[in-house]
Amino acid sequence: MANTSYPASYYAASANPAPSRPALQAEVETDVCVIGAGYTGLSSALFLLENGFKVTVLEAAKVGFGASGRNGGQIVNSYSRDIDVIERSVGPQQAQLLGNMAFEGGRIIRERVAKYQIQCDLKDGGVFAALTAKQMGHLEAQKRLWERFGHTQLELLDQRRIREVVACDGYVGGMLDMSGGHIHPLNLALGEAAAVESLGGTIYEQSPAVRIERGASPVVYTPQGKVRAKFIIVAGNAYLGNLVPELAAKSMPCGTQVIATEPLGDELAHSLLPQDYCVEDCNYLLDYYRLTGDKRLIFGGGVVYGARDPANIEAIIRPKMLKAFAQLKNVKIDYAWTGNFLLTLSRLPQVGRLGDNIYYSQGCSGHGVTYTHLAGKVLAEALRGQAERFDAFADLPHYPFPGGQLLRTPFAAMGAWYYGLRDKLGF
Numbered sequence: 134m135a136n137t138s139y140p141a142s143y144y145a146a147s148a149n150p151a152p153s154r155p156a157l158q159a160e161v162e163t164d165v166c167v168i169g170a171g172y173t174g175l176s177s178a179l180f181l182l183e184n185g186f187k188v189t190v191l192e193a194a195k196v197g198f199g200a201s202g203r204n205g206g207q208i209v210n211s212y213s214r215d216i217d218v219i220e221r222s223v224g225p226q227q228a229q230l231l232g233n234m235a236f237e238g239g240r241i242i243r244e245r246v247a248k249y250q251i252q253c254d255l256k257d258g259g260v261f262a263a264l265t266a267k268q269m270g271h272l273e274a275q276k277r278l279w280e281r282f283g284h285t286q287l288e289l290l291d292q293r294r295i296r297e298v299v300a301c302d303g304y305v306g307g308m309l310d311m312s313g314g315h316i317h318p319l320n321l322a323l324g325e326a327a328a329v330e331s332l333g334g335t336i337y338e339q340s341p342a343v344r345i346e347r348g349a350s351p352v353v354y355t356p357q358g359k360v361r362a363k364f365i366i367v368a369g370n371a372y373l374g375n376l377v378p379e380l381a382a383k384s385m386p387c388g389t390q391v392i393a394t395e396p397l398g399d400e401l402a403h404s405l406l407p408q409d410y411c412v413e414d415c416n417y418l419l420d421y422y423r424l425t426g427d428k429r430l431i432f433g434g435g436v437v438y439g440a441r442d443p444a445n446i447e448a449i450i451r452p453k454m455l456k457a458f459a460q461l462k463n464v465k466i467d468y469a470w471t472g473n474f475l476l477t478l479s480r481l482p483q484v485g486r487l488g489d490n491i492y493y494s495q496g497c498s499g500h501g502v503t504y505t506h507l508a509g510k511v512l513a514e515a516l517r518g519q520a521e522r523f524d525a526f527a528d529l530p531h532y533p534f535p536g537g538q539l540l541r542t543p544f545a546a547m548g549a550w551y552y553g554l555r556d557k558l559g560f
């Protein structure tokens with residue numbers, strides 16, 4: 134991995150103090166070797182440690198270096214594709230299991246924050262904002278759907294009500310989810326890493342897994358050391374590269390960009406988002422935003438297929454922010470950064486097992502803050518021999534992107550262009 138420092142993000146600049154962890158320079162033995170210290174890896178490690186496993190985490194860069202330390206910080210329930218789509222694709226029984234789990238990730242985050250006293254500016258309340266009557270109709274259907282799975286903290290907002298929670302005239306209505314919310318994502322990851330260590334887990338930074346020797350007792354190699362384990366969990370997501378070639382074919386790293394304004398002051402911040410909820414709109418290529426603990430606006434949007442780093446992020450994102458909040462036209466942008474998430478063709482997570490002892494979860498396709506926390510629990514259950522919930526994910530069908538590794542980027546960009554056009558035309 135070329136650059137292993139945190140990007141120049143607001144999160145890195147406001148991170149809670151954390152130790153610099155050493156690189157692995159020895160041969161160690163463990164029960165579970167976790168590759169990647171993002172939410173998937175850290176959540177897995179925590180659940181395993183709480184259940185008596187010995188755990189070693191290898192991180193190529195630093196804790197939260199990937200999407201987990203860069204994201205919009207929005208706690209969004211369910212998956213990037215909703216349960217009705219899953220139901221049509223895999224049938225009612227599997228959909229029921231997945232639907233029952235769709236709101237668990239947010240609860241896990243709140244439990245972690247409370248149990249390990251993680252300081253990460255946790256706030257309750259997330260809004261889905263509809264730009265068209267058709268999108269509002271989808272939200273109404275989504276509310277009915279989620280209520281079928283016992284998720285009841287939802288309120289539909291008409292045009293007058295949404296104007297009371299977000300000072301943007303572009304929305305025809307929305308839905309408020311009080312079990313959604315937002316966090317400082319890097320501080321959540323750093324707090325979880327500290328929790329892992331408090332339970333006796335070991336995290337090595339600057340320690341990329343460069344090779345996995347498979348077999349009954351698999352070995353993970355880093356440049357200066359190796360870990361022999363009973364199990365391996367692969368949690369490198371969009372930053373994994375080609376370490377596990379089987380996984381690369383059915384997923385594609387994509388970049389998305391975020392900016393943070395200068396602190397707005399209490400009055401202006403309150404005028405934009407009076408209840409401090411986070412907001413995402415209902416477009417396919419969606420915009421999302423929220424306030425930080427120190428009253429900046431964090432605004433994200435747009436996708437770069439194939440995860441190239443765009444040259445001028447502010448020039449891409451600021452106009453979107455001003456479209457939502459023209460009142461910010463004289464406000465300075467203090468930070469702009471990019472990060473990669475992993476897209477699958479179905480937009481559902483890619484979960485499974487290679488042989489008997491290598492487990493993976495990746496590809497939650499944009500909405501991953503809650504899912505990754507659930508994934509850690511489900512992977513830990515599977516390692517303990519309770520695989521029913523793991524199998525519900527592992528049985529989801531996945532297909533390679535059309536065009537293979539060479540052409541998948543232009544093909545996916547064409548698809549996004551089409552959906553982006555539909556968003557613009559209000560279809």
Ligand SMILES: Cc1cc2nc3c(=O)[nH]c(=O)nc-3n(C[C@H](O)[C@H](O)[C@H](O)COP(=O)(O)OP(=O)(O)OC[C@H]3O[C@@H](n4cnc5c(N)ncnc54)[C@H](O)[C@@H]3O)c2cc1C
Pocket residue numbers: 168169170171172173174191192193194195196197198199200201202203204205206207208209340341342343368369370371372373374376388389390391421433471472473474494495497498499500501502503505
């Ligand atoms: C800019 C951005 C905004 C987003 N906003 C939101 C949002 O608001 N809400 C939401 O729900 N989702 C959001 N997402 C998605 C969400 O952040 C991710 O789905 C989630 O964080 C993925 O977590 P992860 O642990 O699977 O992967 P990551 O956090 O990417 O972690 C993977 C880790 O593995 C390490 N690694 C990779 N390869 C190796 C190796 N060979 N050896 C050792 N370590 C390795 C990497 O360095 C990295 O630290 C956003 C994503 C981005 C990029």
